[in-house]
Amino acid sequence: MGSQEVSTVDWQGKHVTVAGLGVSGIPAARALHERGALVTVVNDGDDERARAQAAELEALGITVRLGDGATLPPSTELVVTAPGWQPDKPLFLAAAEAGVDIWGDVELAWRLRGDNGKKAAPWLAVTGTNGKTTTVRMxxxxxxxxxxxxxxxxNIGVSLLHAVLGEQEYDVLAVELSSYQLHWAPSLRAHSAAVLNLAPDHLDWHGSMEAYAADKGRVYEGNTVACVYNAADPATEDLVREADVEEGCRAIGFTLGAPGPSQLGVVDGILVDRAFVKNRQKQAQELAEVSDVNPPAPHNIANALAAAALARAFGVEPAAVRDGLRNFRPDAHRIEHVADIDEVAYVDDSKATNTHATEASLAAYDSIVWIAGGLAKGATFDELVTGAAKRLRGVVLMGADRALIHEALTRHAPEVPVVDLDRTDTGAMSEAVEHAARLARPGDTVLLAPACASMDMFTNYNKRGEAFADAVRARAETSA
Structure with a gap:
């Protein structure tokens, strides 16, 4: 099926099992029911919230089975799953054995686009281990x-089903896709797509790095205009080579250095395009200045180049790239400058929940007091510490798995002073900021880039970042 073709499915009387209540399952069940499908929702949980959700769906005539997400209902002709459900669940194994297709919410949205009579907008898709949300918003x-x-x-939080079935008509959609979503999206065919980077993540779900990379690479399948890859990450280019794309689709690289033909890059502080110009062998088109990128950290400039490449693939003029980057404001807790106190910058990158994101964050500053720690999720820290050692003025560690980072620092940066906070209560953040302030010197950056998940101490990375920002602002008031 070509990229711009719209799939038509006769849903009337079709037995569809929706796996999982929640942000994707409920809209999927409703949309299918409205189209005449006979919908059964199965859900592992049977708590008060699930029962309330089930009651709403049952009032519409949708069957809901709580506390039993493992058994495939009789007569099922299609399973539509929430993206987080692991592929080895008994429900999916039973479906595969019965020859029943399994779609995710992205696949369903792709199949339903244009179903309500609106023009089906093309998709510009972005995936990668880190930087997806920022790039899509750029x-x-x-x-x-x-x-x-x-x-x-x-995956950015706005439902694709809502976008394709709502009343608003779009010319084009900027789509963030996780590896989970891509795993369950066999017929997705984007106009153009980018894989920003690849690093080990979610391996417990995918089973191996190879399987994780293969699911990321699905985003390139059937692309019509451009497959955008990271020239500094050869694994992303390998995925382009392996993809089955439409004839005429081009491989477009982005680099923080001077670009070659069919690349976007940086020359003398200018973001330039040597891909979507008439004579790419000899000419480059100025798009924006590095200072137009907020913040102008190296990995964020890479995000901007990837976003620019996808926009240029869609025919956007250079001035709009510049204006769009100038207008962009990053989400909270992503290299967010909180305050300057006594000539020390305090930066919140609580979203850096793995070593790959933290590596990029640490690379953005020359002299750092690093606040780190939390739940390691099986990560190791030797490579991260080795790469950052020369930039570290000091380190403050907190959280359940801080010892793993401390051990790596002892091995690879023994001269760097380390404060080890033996507490995991939320109040530890204020103490961490105080210790960091004592270690810092004028010109330094105190950087919260934990390299770990937050759930040992905080509800999520947002709450962790807010605790840091609150502690910094409290310090700013006392030192004013």
């Missing part, structure tokens, strides 16, 4: 600056 900002009707959707 892309949407650029598309808006070009006067296009667009939205940042997908």
């Amino acid at each position: 892309l949407a900002s650029i598309l808006e600056a070009a006067g296009l009707r667009t939205a940042a959707v997908g």
Whole structure:
């Protein structure tokens, strides 16, 4: 099925099992029921919230089975799953044995686009281990600056089903896709797509790094105009080579250095395009200045180049790339400057929940007091510490798995002073900021980039970042 073709399915009387209540399962069940499908929702949980959700669906005539997400209902012709359900669940094994297709919410949205009579908007898709949300929001900002009707959707929190079935009509969608979502999206065919980077993540779900990379690479399948890859990450280019794309689709690289033909890159502080110009062998088109990127950290410039490449693949003019990047404001807790106190910058990158994201964060500053720790999720820290050792003025460790980072520091940066906070209560953050302030010197950056998940101490990375920002602002008031 070509990229712009719209799939038509006769849903009337079709027995569909929806796996999982929640942000994707409930909209999927409703949409299918409205189209005449006979929907059964299965859910592992049977708590008060699930029962309330089930009651709403049952009032519509949808069957709901709580506390039993393992058994495939009789007569099932299709399973639509929430993206987080692991592929080895008994429900899916039973479906595969019965020859029943399994779709995710992204696949369902792809199949339903244009179903309500609206024009089916093309998708510009972004995946990668880190930087997806920022890149998709940058892309949407650029598309808006070009006067296009667009939205940042997908794994970013705005439901794709809502985008394709709602009343708003779009010219193009900027779509963030996780590896989970891509695993269950066999017929997705984007206009153009980017894989920003690849590092070990979610391996417990995928089973291996090879399987994780293969699911990320699905985003390139059937692309019509451009497969955007990271020239500094050869694994992303390998995925382009392996993809089955439409004839004429091009491989477009992005690099923080000077670009070659069919690449976007940086020359003398200018973001330039040598891919979407008439004579790419000899010419480059200026798109924006590095100072137009907020913040201008190296990995964020890479995000901007990837977003620019996708926008240019869609025909966006250079001025809109510049204006879109200038208009963009990053989400909270992503290299967010909180305050300057006594000539020391305090930066919140609580979203750096793995070593790959933290490596990029640490690379953005020359002299750092690093606040780190939390739940390691099986990560090791030797490579991260080795790469950052020369930049570290000091380190403050907190959280359940802080010892793993401390051991790596002892091995690879023994001269760096370390404060080890033997506490995991939420109040530890204030003490961490106080210790960091004592270690810092004028010109340094105190950087919260934990390299770990937050759930040992905080509800999520947002709450962790807020605790850091609150502690910094409290310190700013006392030192004013």
